Each structure stands twice: as structure tokens, then as C-alpha cells.
Amino acid sequence: MPQATRPMVRAESVHKRFGRLEVLRGIDLEVQPREVMMLIGPSGSGKSTFLRCINHLEQINAGRIWVDGELVGYRQVGTTLYELHEHELAQRRAEIGMVFQRFNLFPHMTALQNVIEAPMLVKRVPRGKAVERARRLLERVGLAEKADAYPAQLSGGQQQRVAIARALAMEPKLMLFDEPTSALDPELVGEVLAVMRQLAHDGMTMIVVTHEMQFAREVGDRVVFMDGGVVVEQGPPAEVLANPKHERTRSFLARIL
Amino acid sequence: MAADVEHGTTFTVVPVRRYGQIVLAGVVALLVAWLAAAGASSHFINPAVVGQYLLNPLILGGLANTIFVSIAAMLIGIVLGVFFAVMKMSSNTVLAAVSGFYIWFFRGTPVLVQLIFWFNGVPAVFHDLALGIPFTDVIFFSMPMVAFMTPLAASLLGLGLNEGAYMAEIVRGGILAVDEGQVEAAQALGMVSAQTMRRIILPQAMRVIIPPIGNEFISMLKTSSLASVVTFGELLRRASDIYSSNLFVVELLVVASLWYLLLTTVASIGQYYVEKRFARGTARAERETPWQAVLRNLMKLRR
Ligand SMILES: Nc1ncnc2c1ncn2[C@@H]1O[C@H](COP(=O)(O)OP(=O)(O)OP(=O)(O)O)[C@@H](O)[C@H]1O
Ligand SMILES: [Mg+2]
Numbered sequence: 001m002p003q004a005t006r007p008m009v010r011a012e013s014v015h016k017r018f019g020r021l022e023v024l025r026g027i028d029l030e031v032q033p034r035e036v037m038m039l040i041g042p043s044g045s046g047k048s049t050f051l052r053c054i055n056h057l058e059q060i061n062a063g064r065i066w067v068d069g070e071l072v073g074y075r076q077v078g079t080t081l082y083e084l085h086e087h088e089l090a091q092r093r094a095e096i097g098m099v100f101q102r103f104n105l106f107p108h109m110t111a112l113q114n115v116i117e118a119p120m121l122v123k124r125v126p127r128g129k130a131v132e133r134a135r136r137l138l139e140r141v142g143l144a145e146k147a148d149a150y151p152a153q154l155s156g157g158q159q160q161r162v163a164i165a166r167a168l169a170m171e172p173k174l175m176l177f178d179e180p181t182s183a184l185d186p187e188l189v190g191e192v193l194a195v196m197r198q199l200a201h202d203g204m205t206m207i208v209v210t211h212e213m214q215f216a217r218e219v220g221d222r223v224v225f226m227d228g229g230v231v232v233e234q235g236p237p238a239e240v241l242a243n244p245k246h247e248r249t250r251s252f253l254a255r256i257l
Numbered sequence: 258m259a260a261d262v263e264h265g266t267t268f269t270v271v272p273v274r275r276y277g278q279i280v281l282a283g284v285v286a287l288l289v290a291w292l293a294a295a296g297a298s299s300h301f302i303n304p305a306v307v308g309q310y311l312l313n314p315l316i317l318g319g320l321a322n323t324i325f326v327s328i329a330a331m332l333i334g335i336v337l338g339v340f341f342a343v344m345k346m347s348s349n350t351v352l353a354a355v356s357g358f359y360i361w362f363f364r365g366t367p368v369l370v371q372l373i374f375w376f377n378g379v380p381a382v383f384h385d386l387a388l389g390i391p392f393t394d395v396i397f398f399s400m401p402m403v404a405f406m407t408p409l410a411a412s413l414l415g416l417g418l419n420e421g422a423y424m425a426e427i428v429r430g431g432i433l434a435v436d437e438g439q440v441e442a443a444q445a446l447g448m449v450s451a452q453t454m455r456r457i458i459l460p461q462a463m464r465v466i467i468p469p470i471g472n473e474f475i476s477m478l479k480t481s482s483l484a485s486v487v488t489f490g491e492l493l494r495r496a497s498d499i500y501s502s503n504l505f506v507v508e509l510l511v512v513a514s515l516w517y518l519l520l521t522t523v524a525s526i527g528q529y530y531v532e533k534r535f536a537r538g539t540a541r542a543e544r545e546t547p548w549q550a551v552l553r554n555l556m557k558l559r560r
Contacts, residue, residue, distance in 0.1 A: 086449050093445055094447025097445075121452055121456060
């Protein structure tokens with residue numbers, strides 16, 4: 001497993017409630033730079049919520065999260081936490097790529113426009129440069145010839161690959177994937193996993209929520225099993241998936257394999 | 258009668274006779290004929306007078322004013338509508354409440370009352386219109402209210418503010434129709450909420466908003482006739498100015514009505530093409546002919 005002095009993500013005793021429902025009940029985790037962490041767990045265990053807390057799409061109720069050494073959502077001075085202004089939050093989010101189960105491409109824009117929109121709007125990249133980069137990214141995900149297609153004209157697998165290119169266009173230092181293949185027809189899963197595999201190979205730091213155990217085993221540096229808002233078990237994929245120590249992990253794996 | 262051949266036997270098919278409809282159609286035809294005869298015999302309408310005033314310069318000027326005030330009030334309404342829709346959806350409760358009040362008030366009172374209020378009420382209460390710093394004596398600019406509140410100004414304020422309240426609800430519906438995932442995706446890419454609204458949400462909301470904007474505009478062409486009460490020289494006002502001196506009341510109302518019918522029909526045809534463009538893939542857009550769309554639009558009796 002890659003080692004570094006400063007973790008890319010560090011979560012300390014993270015709690016999140018929705019009303020009276022406690023979804024995250026003290027999550028402690030570290031993700032090292034260039035590490036690929038596979039997050040697994042039953043439905044409702046809080047996996048998506050945890051991902052959304054990392055880029056502050058959800059505000060946590062207690063605990064702290066750091067991304068690349070910077071506190072998420074707050075500025076800490078002594079023992080006081082100052083909430084960040086919207087523009088500062090947006091700047092931090094711009095450095096974290098996110099890929100959604102339902103792609104969430106912008107339907108009124110072509111594939112190319114989807115990819116150049118945020119770099120031009122948020123990072124003020126000149127159009128020519130943004131287009132050039134976008135074409136390279138679309139080529140990287142195997143969709144060079146679909147640049148001018150609208151999302152509705154693309155298959156699910158193609159849409160998800162555009163969504164990955166769109167996230168990469170912001171040159172993120174961390175990529176969050178929330179069940180990127182769950183909404184896909186089985187025959188389209190492979191093409192998306194292939195792109196993610198390449199990304200992992202190129203050294204991207206990734207947190208991937210997935211039900212693809214084969215993929216988790218092959219590409220993950222570490223597997224984390226969550227249940228009921230806590231981390232139950234974690235370790236190298238081969239160990240966790242082949243010889244789970246906890247009963248809950250075992251019964252979960254037995255159910256989905 | 259259609260014939261059917263089966264195993265050598267010939268059947269005669271007799272469709273159901275809808276006697277009720279035949280009787281009804283007869284009665285209606287009689288009524289129409291009677292009205293036409295009554296009109297002709299009593300010199301109800303003098304067609305020559307109608308023809309004479311149809312292209313009268315005053316009437317044509319009124320037509321131009323009607324088109325202008327309708328378009329201008331619509332534009333004011335759209336800008337206000339977007340503004341108040343976004344405000345109503347704000348997490349800031351003060352902003353949301355102010356917007357809610359605006360929509361409630363302007364939709365809940367007759368636009369005729371609002372027009373009279375701007376034209377007669379406001380100048381009666383406020384003598385001067387001044388721009389300055391509140392609660393100080395600093396004034397940058399001041400003019401008498403009566404000079405500001407011209408018939409055109411009152412018409413634009415009355416019609417535009419009223420339309421803004423309706424548009425706010427239409428725009429809000431359009432924004433709510435956009436998938437929540439779009440906001441998340443935009444935020445995750447580092448867009449702030451204003452950028453998300455402008456680049457991601459509003460363009461998608463347009464698909465939902467544009468067809469009702471067409472309906473609103475068709476309504477506005479007719480509603481603008483209310484501006485006649487604040488002496489704005491639109492079509493109806495010009496017609497009534499003429500008939501109050503020559504007493505050809507019905508003829509001039511016919512002239513005005515013919516122009517209104519032309520305006521709403523042309524706008525409805527335009528609406529048909531716009532809707533067709535924005536409703537691609539839905540069943541209704543495929544089936545309807547332009548004429549059916551015109552009738553459907555004119556049948557809407559909202560105001
Ligand atoms: N915005 C919200 N408001 C209220 N409850 C929520 C909200 N988001 C999530 N929840 C609840 O929090 C719990 C955890 O949800 P979460 O989406 O994080 O689970 P998950 O592990 O991603 O599950 P899945 O595998 O089904 O995606 C669920 O019970 C869900 O209903
Ligand atoms: Mg989830």
C-alpha cells in the first residue's frame with residue numbers, strides 16, 4: 001500500500017444526523033495519496049452520505065474531516081471553527097471530483113460542453129485550452145467521436161464515461177465514485193470499470209462505493225466495510241473479502257456474492 | 258351504409274343515429290340565422306363603417322401601442338418572475354416571505370384595480386418621486402409624481418407587476434422540475450449557487466417555462482385592453498375615443514375585436530411552433546395541427 005506523510009483524506013469521529021436518524025455514528029478513516037479505497041456495505045449504511053460529507057455536500061454534525069490537510073467546510077483558529085463562505089467551499093469542491101450513480105450529466109449540453117463548462121466557469125480556463133483538454137479527456141475515456149452528442153443520445157456506459165471525463169477536467173486531487181455502475185445494464189459495466197481501473201493505475205486517489213466485488217478485489221488497495229453508520233472492518237481486499245473477521249461482514253458478503 | 262360480406266351473406270351496417278345532436282345542431286343553426294337576420298334588418302352593424310375604420314391611423318396606432326405594451330409588460334413580467342421565483346426558493350426566510358407576499362398580493366387583486374391604483378392612487382398619495390438615501394435629507398433626483406405616472410408608466414407598472422406574480426409561479430414550477438442531481442453535480446464541480454442557477458438550472462427550466470409564457474402572452478394581448486381605463490391609447494381606447502364622438506359603438510368594437518382576433522391568432526400560431534420545438538417527443542405535439550392549437554389556446558378562459 002502506498003505510504004505518505006500526509007493523508008489525502010482524514011476523517012475523525014464523523015457524525016451525521018438527518019433529523020432523528022443517525023446515519024454516521026463516528027467514522028474514523030484515512031486515505032493515503034494514490035490509494036484506492038473501496039467502500040462497501042448494505043443499503044442505508046451511510047456510504048453515500050459519507051462521500052457527500054467529504055466534499056461538504058452534506059454538513060456533518062460532529063467530528064472533523066480534512067482533505068489534503070485542509071479542514072472541510074471550516075477554518076480552524078485555535079479551538080474555534082469558522083464556517084467557510086460559499087465561494088471558499090466551491091473552491092475546495094473544485095479540487096474533488098465526484099461521479100454519481102445516475103451520471104447527472106447536464107442534458108442541455110453536448111458531451112464536450114459538459115466537460116469544458118466547469119473549467120471555464122470556475123477556473124477561468126480560456127475556451128481554446130479547455131476544449132483541447134476536453135478532447136484529450138474524451139479520448140482517454142474512449143469517446144473522442146461522441147464529443148458533439150447530447151447525453152440523451154448516449155448509452156448509460158457512455159454517459160458515465162463522459163461524467164468521469166467531466167470530473168477529471170477540473171484536475172482533481174481526489175475522486176469520489178458513488179456506485180458508478182449500479183444504474184448500468186450489465187454489459188455496459190465493464191467499459192466504465194476499465195476507465196476507473198486505468199485511472200487507479202495512473203495514480204489517482206480514489207474512494208469508490210461499489211457492489212462490484214471482483215473489481216474491488218482487483219483494483220482496491222483497501223476495502224472498508226460499513227454498516228449502521230460505523231466502519232465495521234477494513235483491510236487489504238484479499239483479506240476482507242476472502243476471510244472477513246466480523247459476522248456482519250460475512251453475512252453481507254454471503255448475501256451479495 | 259357499409260356492406261360486409263361473410264360466408265356469402267351480405268350484412269348492412271347501420272351506424273347509431275345521434276338524434277340529440279341533429280336536433281341540437283338544428284336549433285343552433287336557427288339561432289345563428291335569427292341573430293344574423295336581426296342584425297341585418299335593424300342595421301345592427303354597418304359593414305361599410307367597419308371597413309372604413311379598420312385601417313384608420315388612430316386604430317393602427319392603437320394596435321401598435323397594444324403590441325408594444327403587451328411585449329414590454331411581458332418582458333417586465335419575465336424579469337420580475339425569474340427574480341421573485343429565485344427569491345421565493347431562497348433559504349433566507351425574509352426574502353422568501355417578501356416574494357411570497359408579492360405573489361399573493363398581485364395575484365389576489367384584480368389587475369384593473371392595480372392599474373387604477375398606479376395611475377390615480379399613487380399620485381394622490383405621493384406628490385413627488387424622489388431618489389435619495391432613506392432617512393436622510395440626501396436626494397439625488399426628484400420629480401412630481403403626476404409627471405412620472407403617465408398612462409404608459411401606469412400601464413407598464415400595473416400589467417408588468419401583475420404578470421411578474423404569475424410568471425414567478427411559472428418559473429418556480431420550471432425550476433422545481435429540474436432534477437436535484439443537477440444541482441449536486443454542479444456544486445461538486447465547484448460552481449456557486451448563482452452559477453448553478455444561470456448555467457445549469459434556468460436553461461433546463463426553460464423547456465418547462467416557455468410554453469406557458471406563450472399562453473401568458475396571448476392573455477396579455479387581451480388583458481392590455483384594461484390599460485384603456487388609465488387613458489393609455491391602446492386599441493380599445495382608440496376605438497372608444499372614436500365611437501364616443503361618432504356613436505358607431507358596435508362598429509368600432511367590431512374593428513377592435515377583429516384586430517384582437519388577428520393578434521391572438523398570430524400569437525397562437527407562433528406558440529404552436531415554439532411548443533412543438535420544446536415538447537419534442539411528447540404525443541400531443543405530434544398530433545395537433547396549428548389550427549387545433551390556436552383553438553385550444555383561445556379556449557383557455559383564464560382572464
Ligand atoms: N437528505 C436526506 N434526508 C433524510 N434522510 C436521508 C437523506 N439522505 C440519506 N438519508 C438516509 O440516510 C441513510 C443512509 O443513506 P445513504 O444514502 O448514505 O446510504 P447508502 O449506504 O449510500 O445506501 P445505498 O447503498 O442504498 O446507496 C438512509 O436511511 C437514508 O434514508
Ligand atoms: Mg448510496
